[in-house]
Amino acid sequence: MRIGIVLYPTYGGSGIVATELGKELARIGHEVHFITYSQPVKLGGFKKNIHYHEVRVSDYPLFTYTPYELVLTSKLVNVVKYENLDLLHAHYAVPHASAAYMAKQILAEQGIQIPLITTLHGTDITLVGKDSSFQPVIEFAINNSDVITAVSESLKEDTLTYFEVEKSINVIPNFIHLKNYLKNPNLAVKTKYAPNGEKIITHISNFRKVKRIPDLVYAFDEINKEIPSVLLLIGDGPERNNVEELCRELNTCESIHFLGNIKYPQDVLQISDLFMLPSETESFGLAALEAMASGTPVVASKTGGIPEVVEDGVSGLLHEVGNIDGIVKNGITVLNNNEKFKEGALRKSQEFDLQSVLPKYLEVYESLLSEQR
Helix, strand or coil, X not given: CEEEEECXXXXXXXXXXXXXXXXXXXXXXXXXXXXXXXXXXXXXXXXXXXXXXXXXXXXXXXXXXXXXXXXXHHHHHXXXXXXXXXXXXXXXXXXXXXXXXXXXXXXXXXXXXXXXXXXXXXXXXXXXXXXXXXHHHHHXXXXXXXXXXXXXXXXXXXXXXXXXXXCCEEECCCCECHHXXXXXXXXXXXXXXXXXXXXXXXXXXXXXXXXXXXXXXXXXXXXXXXCCEEEEEECCCCCHHHHHHHHHHHCCHHHEEEEECCCCCHXXXXXXXXXXXXXXXXXXXXXXXXXXXXXXXXXXXXXXXXXXXXXXCCCEEEECCCCHHHHHHHHHHHHHCHHHHHHHHHHHHHHHEHHHHHHHHHHHHHHHXXXXX
């Protein structure tokens, strides 16, 4: 198959999943074309069967805002036509699925039929709760895709709640390539951050308000009083300055390290004793899965798709959103029973290995193409 994958190329979960999916499809012999505005951060160097098409956006004096969706549409038309693609797989409803639908109609007028699969990842659905002006476009993009998938049962239910959906939604969970996580930890790095044997607590996110990082910092302050620990914060975003100020207010800066965006977070997760994700909502919780695959148990909010990933009492412990006392209690419990939860985390993560999830996507692709013939 010749497959076009439309994605965000950044560190977000959707971009990581879409890139890893494409890389694995290429490894088993399919021809994969990534279409986006910059090279995906997880793509790496030259690989057989992988092509990257950059969507170049120019500044037009006429427009206040750059018309990315229109430029993406034109790029999709050209790539489908001249690379003879068999199908398009859009990750996110807007702008990717909406642009792909427009491209699909342009191509149809030229006698080219291209099936469209849309995978819903979360923000494209949940943002409607804050801004209903997106609803008509997202609803249209969903209903006019040939196949819809969602990364969790929770996201599927949210989609059916927010939109009038006429098509069935297939749940295909996010995944990790387990072999990339089962490595020996770098003990020299661990000693650097925990020179006196402190426990290492880690968090990964894009530092948006929905991640509720202040809850984590307050909870860490209490945990650290009982169990000497350090907190490693991976990622960056709009809340970072506020979190840094909070660290100074609590006088915890010496124990908290801001590491920024890291291409391979598993290198840090493998030296960690606990991963914490106190989010307001998560459609899946890919960072939690990455932690579990690294043998790191998770303390997280009982929200969205997280309970489908983190098995409460096995691979970690769950708390209600905003319950700082619950975060503290669960964090101490996991740190005091670390080996038990580490084993549970590794065991649960195996359910989401790429080798188990990939056949579900291949089945969707092959079924759709057989219908087109």
